[in-house]
Amino acid sequence: MTRSILLIAAAIVFSGTALAQSSGTPEEQAACRASVKRYCAQAIQGGDMVVLSCLQQNRPRISKAGRQVLLKYGQ
Numbered sequence: 001m002t003r004s005i006l007l008i009a010a011a012i013v014f015s016g017t018a019l020a021q022s023s024g025t026p027e028e029q030a031a032c033r034a035s036v037k038r039y040c041a042q043a044i045q046g047g048d049m050v051v052l053s054c055l056q057q058n059r060p061r062i063s064k065a066g067r068q069v070l071l072k073y074g075q
Contacts, residue, residue, distance in 0.1 A: 028072075031065035 032055065039061055040054035056075060059067060
């Protein structure tokens with residue numbers, strides 16, 4: 001897993017922190033945010049890797065934009 005996608009996942013989980021401001025573009029964060037809230041809310045407490053795993057497992061259900069972000073970072 002690439003560091004970039006982990007930082008994006010962290011930005012989604014910790015939106016509003018300095019980390020969120022330095023990870024991924026605002027568009028990439030927005031592309032994943034709704035899918036994380038809808039399909040992976042329970043994974044947020046588990047941290048970056050758990051959120052990423054959840055997004056990967058729910059790939060067919062997440063938004064097209066969210067899938068594109070995962071693909072962009074080789075996920």
